[in-house]
Amino acid sequence: MGEVYVVTSGKGGVGKTTTTANIGAALAMEGNSVVLLDADIGLRNLDVVLGLENRIVYDLIDVVEGACRLKQALVKDKRFDGLFLLPAAQTRDKDAVSPKQMQDLCNELKEQFDYILIDCPAGIEQGFKNAVAGADKAIVVTIPEVSAVRDADRIIGLLASNDLHYPELVINRLRIDMVKRGDMMNIEDTMDILGIDLLGVVPDDENIVISTNRGEPVIATRNSLAGKAFINIAKRIQGFDVPTMDLDEDSSIVDKLKRLFGIGKK
Amino acid sequence: MFDFFRFFGKEESSSKNIAKERLKLVLIHDRANVSPKFLDIIKGDIIKVISDYLEFDVDEIDIRITKVQNGESDYSSALVANIPIKKMKKIGKNSG
Ligand SMILES: Nc1ncnc2c1ncn2[C@@H]1O[C@H](COP(=O)(O)OP(=O)(O)O)[C@@H](O)[C@H]1O
Ligand SMILES: [Mg+2]
Numbered sequence: 302m303g304e305v306y307v308v309t310s311g312k313g314g315v316g317k318t319t320t321t322a323n324i325g326a327a328l329a330m331e332g333n334s335v336v337l338l339d340a341d342i343g344l345r346n347l348d349v350v351l352g353l354e355n356r357i358v359y360d361l362i363d364v365v366e367g368a369c370r371l372k373q374a375l376v377k378d379k380r381f382d383g384l385f386l387l388p389a390a391q392t393r394d395k396d397a398v399s400p401k402q403m404q405d406l407c408n409e410l411k412e413q414f415d416y417i418l419i420d421c422p423a424g425i426e427q428g429f430k431n432a433v434a435g436a437d438k439a440i441v442v443t444i445p446e447v448s449a450v451r452d453a454d455r456i457i458g459l460l461a462s463n464d465l466h467y468p469e470l471v472i473n474r475l476r477i478d479m480v481k482r483g484d485m486m487n488i489e490d491t492m493d494i495l496g497i498d499l500l501g502v503v504p505d506d507e508n509i510v511i512s513t514n515r516g517e518p519v520i521a522t523r524n525s526l527a528g529k530a531f532i533n534i535a536k537r538i539q540g541f542d543v544p545t546m547d548l549d550e551d552s553s554i555v556d557k558l559k560r561l562f563g564i565g566k567k
Numbered sequence: 568m569f570d571f572f573r574f575f576g577k578e579e580s581s582s583k584n585i586a587k588e589r590l591k592l593v594l595i596h597d598r599a600n601v602s603p604k605f606l607d608i609i610k611g612d613i614i615k616v617i618s619d620y621l622e623f624d625v626d627e628i629d630i631r632i633t634k635v636q637n638g639e640s641d642y643s644s645a646l647v648a649n650i651p652i653k654k655m656k657k658i659g660k661n662s663g
Contacts, residue, residue, distance in 0.1 A: 447586050454594050483581030490587050494594065 303334075303411040306418050306538070307436035309460065309468075311452030313423030315444045316473040319509060319519075321420040322350045323528070324440075326518035327535030329384035333415040336375065338406075339389035340432035341422040342397065348388050352516020353378060362390040365402045371409060380521070385414075395427045400434035407435025416538070425459055433460065439468035440500060445475060445486040454495055469500035471534065476505045488545075501534035502545060503527050592634070595644040599632045606630055613648060622654040 308321045318341075325337045338361065339347040348354040359374035364387070371387075378384040387410075390397065410417045419436060422428035433439065439460045443453040453470075460468050472491050479485035486494075488502055506527035512519040520528040526546070533543045599605050610630050617623075629649040634642050 445583075447590055450590055451593060451597065455597060458598065480583075483583050486583045486586055490583060494587065494590050 303414045303417055305407045305411060305435055305437045306416065306440055307340075307421050307433050307438075307465070308418060308440045308442060309421040309429070309432070309456050310423065310442045310449070311425065311456040312443075312449045315442050315449050316471075316503070317423075317442050318346045318350050318420050319513070320440070320442050320471055320473065320503070320531070320534075321418050322347060323518045323520050323531035324535050324538065325416070325418050326351075326378075326381050326384055327520045327532045328416050328418075328538065329378070329381040330520065330532075331535060331539065332383070333539070334383040334385075334413070335416045335418065336385045336387055336410055336414045338387045338410070338417060338419045340403070340419050340428065342389045342393055342395050342428065342431075343391065344422065345389035345391050347386060347420050348376075349516060350513055351378065351386060351518065353386050353388075354516075357388045360388045360390040361406070362393050362397050365398050365406060371406075380517075395422075395431065398431055400430050403431045404435040425455065429456075429459070430463075433463045433465060436465060439465040440471055441468045441495075441497065442471045442473055443491065443495070444473050445480075445491050450486070450491060450494055457495060457497060467498065469498050470495060471500050471503060473503045474505040475502055499545075500537060501530055503530040503534075592642060592644060596632060596634075606632075609646070613650075617650070620656055620658055621650070621652050622656060623650050623652055627651045 308317050308324075310317050321337055325335045329335045337347055337351070339345050340361075341347070342362070345360075348357055353376050356376050359369040361374070363369045364371050364374045374387055376386040376388065378386065407417060407419075419432050421432035441453050441456055441460070443449045457468055460466075470492065472488060475488070476485055480487045488499065492499055504526045506519070506525060508522045508525040509519050509527050512522050512525075512528075518528075518531075519525050520531050522528050530546060533546065536543045610628060613630070614625060614628070627650070629647075631647055633645055633647050635645045636642055
């Protein structure tokens with residue numbers, strides 16, 4: 302029996318789709334069967350981020366309405382064995398699917414896959430309600446900026462009222478240079494404010510833009526810090542205890558600098 | 568001059584600290600507003616505690632979270648309860 306994760310944020314553009322694609326690919330790379338479900342109806346993106354846009358025949362709404370069988374709508378990723386995409390409909394309205402239908406769909410997918418990751422649309426309306434309806438667990442993605450963190454807090458509250466009580470946090474686009482200058486909230490600050498457990502920290506990394514241009518998950522890019530971070534997150538989801546990467550751990554850097562200058566504990 | 572505190576991002580007025588303080592404040596209001604039940608629960612508990620000592624009209628109680636200004640650009644949040652008192656109850660009568 303698989304597990305359904307919904308990837309949410311509240312605010313748009315903070316990295317939900319990138320996170321969904323890369324955690325999914327990393328989970329598949331480690332031998333799991335994974336389906337990525339694009340719940341952003343009308344604004345689908347997961348297909349292009351994964352480079353699967355030309356292989357779509359049917360979509361989520363077709364499945365829900367019975368226009369095709371589930372199996373026909375699943376797009377198989379040829380690079381990562383075990384990775385599938387269930388695309389969103391691009392030309393339909395968010396109301397074309399109901400929370401109950403999403404629940405049924407998730408239950409059906411759970412029987413066939415180890416992990417089901419749902420890419421949630423921005424906002425708190427119908428699309429959000431549909432995306433969370435069938436989820437067992439939630440991941441909240443934020444960037445360390447005021448508006449994104451505020452919206453993340455709102456989403457954490459809404460998740461709780463949908464019975465998703467212990468969401469885990471992904472802090473995306475952390476810039477260690479800005480953190481060191483005191484011009485970006487660090488991991489501790491962000492966790493302190495939001496009060497939920499940390500799943501991982503992904504540095505701001507131009508490799509994401511490059512790999513997305515190509516339609517490849519960044520985890521396939523050698524030496525990409527963001528790729529490494531997503532692989533670590535996938536490991537933690539599988540229950541492995543993986544320490545936070547050295548570079549994205551703010552306090553360790555501060556400690557190192559302090560040591561460098563001979564202050565604080567050795 | 569090499570500014571140590573700024574270098575380590577510990578300076579109070581570093582932009583991340585300003586962000587953090589602003590967020591903390593705005594979230595107090597967001598969280599209280601998201602759940603109207605929150606204030607109702609507080610109200611219920613306050614009533615329980617004070618009704619041994621005071622007589623008041625439950626409908627007249629006004630409880631809200633507001634911003635208070637402590638300095639020029641120093642704000643904090645306060646829970647303000649306005650409870651018009653009708654009568655003080657005699658207390659200590661049975662305490663001996
Ligand atoms: N860690 C990162 N480093 C650099 N760019 C990123 C990172 N994460 C996301 N991006 C970029 O930010 C933009 C928004 O990301 P996306 O995943 O589409 O967000 P969302 O799905 O939340 O709207 C994209 O252009 C993406 O390439
Ligand atoms: Mg998206």
